[in-house]
Amino acid sequence: MNNLIIEKTHSTPGIVFDTETGVLEIKGESFPENVPKFYGPVIEWIKDFLNSTDKEIVFNFEISYFNSSSSKILMNIFDYLEQQVSEGKNISVIWRCDHENESAVECGYEFKEDLDLLPFVVEIY
Amino acid sequence: MDLSLYSLYNDFKSKKILLCYSGPISQTSVEGVGNTLRRNLEIEEAGNITSISVFSIFVEQVQNIINYSAESINHEEDMDNELRVGVIVIGKEENDNYFVYCGNKVYNRDIARITSLIKSIQQLNKDELKALYKERRRIEPDPGSKGAGLGLIEMGRRAAKPLGYSFEEIDGDYSFFSLKVEVGR
Numbered sequence: 001m002n003n004l005i006i007e008k009t010h011s012t013p014g015i016v017f018d019t020e021t022g023v024l025e026i027k028g029e030s031f032p033e034n035v036p037k038f039y040g041p042v043i044e045w046i047k048d049f050l051n052s053t054d055k056e057i058v059f060n061f062e063i064s065y066f067n068s069s070s071s072k073i074l075m076n077i078f079d080y081l082e083q084q085v086s087e088g089k090n091i092s093v094i095w096r097c098d099h100e101n102e103s104a105v106e107c108g109y110e111f112k113e114d115l116d117l118l119p120f121v122v123e124i125y
Numbered sequence: 126m127d128l129s130l131y132s133l134y135n136d137f138k139s140k141k142i143l144l145c146y147s148g149p150i151s152q153t154s155v156e157g158v159g160n161t162l163r164r165n166l167e168i169e170e171a172g173n174i175t176s177i178s179v180f181s182i183f184v185e186q187v188q189n190i191i192n193y194s195a196e197s198i199n200h201e202e203d204m205d206n207e208l209r210v211g212v213i214v215i216g217k218e219e220n221d222n223y224f225v226y227c228g229n230k231v232y233n234r235d236i237a238r239i240t241s242l243i244k245s246i247q248q249l250n251k252d253e254l255k256a257l258y259k260e261r262r263r264i265e266p267d268p269g270s271k272g273a274g275l276g277l278i279e280m281g282r283r284a285a286k287p288l289g290y291s292f293e294e295i296d297g298d299y300s301f302f303s304l305k306v307e308v309g310r
Contacts, residue, residue, distance in 0.1 A: 010156040010160070011152065011155070011156050031155070031184050031188070032152070033151075033152035033155075033188070033191065065177060065180070065181070067181070067184050067185060067188065067276075067279075068185060068262075068275035068276045068278070068279040069188075069275065069276075071262055071275065071279075072262045072275060075262050075263060079263070100173055101173060101177070102173060102174055103173070103174060103177045103178075103181075110255070110259065113259075114259060114263075
C-alpha cells in the first residue's frame, strides 16, 4: 500500500502517513470550506491501511487550530479508531500542542474525555 | 467632494473598527483576511486565547455566510462556483473587548429555527455549552446542512457575554440577520 502524503495549505493540515513505520502524522491548521472533501480520502486511506495490517500504529496529531466542522470529523476519526482498538488493533494517539496554545491543549483534553479504550495522550511541549 | 471615502473611514475609526469586509465572500477571503486579522491581533498583543477566539469566531461567521447566506452571485451554468454575500466587522468595544459582527440575508422561513438555536445557546453557562458542543459533534448533521451546526455553539463558548442578534425584515421572502459576539481581553 502506498504512503499518503498531502502538502499542508493555509486551511488544511499536512499529512504524512508512513505504512513502513506505522506512524501517521497530521500537522497544521484545519478550517477547509468543505471538510468531507478534504478528510474523505484521508479516512478511506486509514480504513484501508487498518484493514491490511496488525502492526502497532501511532497517530501524531499536531493541530494548532481547527474549526467546528473539523472538530466533528476528528471526533468521527477517533470514534472509528476506538472501535478498531475494541476489535484488537494496537493503535494510539498523541495529541501534541504548544504550551502557549491553551486552546489546543483544552481541545486535546476534550477529545480525551470522550474516549474510553483508545490510548490518547496529550503531549504539551 | 463626492469622490471620497474619508467620512466612511472616519466613521469606522471613531467606532474602533479594525477591519470591515462587505460583499461576495469565498474561502480565499477566510484565509487571506483571517491571516491579516491574526497579524493585527499579534501586533496589538491581544494574548493567545483572545487572538484565537477572535480568529475562530471570524472563521465560523464567514463560513456561515458561505454556507447559509440567502444572497448569492452565480452563473446559471456554474452553480458550484457561486459566491455568497455578507458583511463582517471586527472592532473594539469601549471597554477594549473585541467584537466580531456579521450580517447576511436569510430566508424568512429560517428565522424561527435560527432564533430558537441562538436563544437556547444564550441560556447556557460555559459548562453546559461544552456538554452541548460535545453532544452535537457526535450527532450526524441535518440533511441539507453544509456545516456541522456547531458553529454557533463554538461562538457561544468563546464569547464574553451572550450572543447578540437581530432580524430586520427586507420583504416577504427575506430578512437581514445580524450576529454580534464579544470576546474578552
